[in-house]
Amino acid sequence: MEQVVRRIGEDAEAFEVFYREHVEVVLRYATRRCRDPHAAADLVAEVFLAAISASAGYRAERGTPVAWLHGIARNVAAAEDRRAARARVVEGRLAGRRPLHEDDIVRLEERIDAERGLAALLERLAALPAGQRAVLELTAVDGLTVAEAADALGTSSVSVRVRLHRARRALRQVPAPPSGSPAPPLSTLMEA
Template identity: 70%
Template sequence: MRKPPDSGLVARIGEDPEAFEAFYREHVQAVLRYATRRTRDPHAAADLVTEVFLAAISAAGGYRPQLGTPIAWLHGIARNVAASQERRAARIWAAEGRIAGHRLLDGDDIARLEERIDAERASRQLLERIALLPRGLREVLELVAVDGLSVSEAAKALGTSTVAARVRLHRARKALQQPGANPDSSPSPSSLVEA
């Protein structure tokens, strides 16, 4: 069972280093899971985690507990940061033909991120199957089944109603249970998406 969120902690992370450290320690693993499922590159995963927490510091003053829990708020930020990174990468790719340059990581950082990326391999395989779903269905399924948010937290992160999120989640689960999915290529979707 998840402990009750400390909404006051979120409001202080932009000004109080100790509050930020406590918030970071509480949520870094969730953000790291999110990042390592979305990339095979340790540098990109580290960059995404860093940018999510920098964005959270900047947005902390605007956090409203009535709109969702801190983890739902942070997943919303992560989603926006990841989308922004994808748009930026596409622009760079089109302009330069390839993405160049990475932040420097030492060997231990790279080894830890490579281990984490390997550990998330099954999740990435399932995400590849989920990628075939329409965007709205895919997003709510990821937030609920993969990131562990409640349906109402996912709805808040996506900016939609809880009813709409429930309908999308039902449709996503139903679509993954349709024939044609190859159960041998990755974990069983029904075992991973059951609520």
């Protein structure tokens, strides 16, 4: 697998196979974090561009391709958050996003709507420290194993297990949303 991933920067066919195999994972990540279809599409594109640039340095012993892509996605999203914050301070909101086809907008809006069910849960997760929140998202929401989450975060499996335990304990302490709000599916996050 290492050789396949390392070739995506040089071989268009290898990239196409890699893209088709992993685009759903990256699209789930993007639609969960973006409320705008244009921003979600841009994030997906940026993640795969970064993956092409970093492909020569991929090492299988450091994690699976999925964990590697999650690490790239987190870095790309964090870099974009920093860039956007600077832009808001200096210039305000930037206008003029590239146009998407109507079908693309409809599909991305459907994906965003599907992910809205996690909104209440994500609000509760936001109350957790960043490290705990990241571990919980990677394992419970994205479905990564503890080892894959450790690879994506660049830390040890032991550290991830400790953060995961602390996150679950802390999440129990976060108040539930007011009655009438949909209850977040905490049971999936609390499984050992």
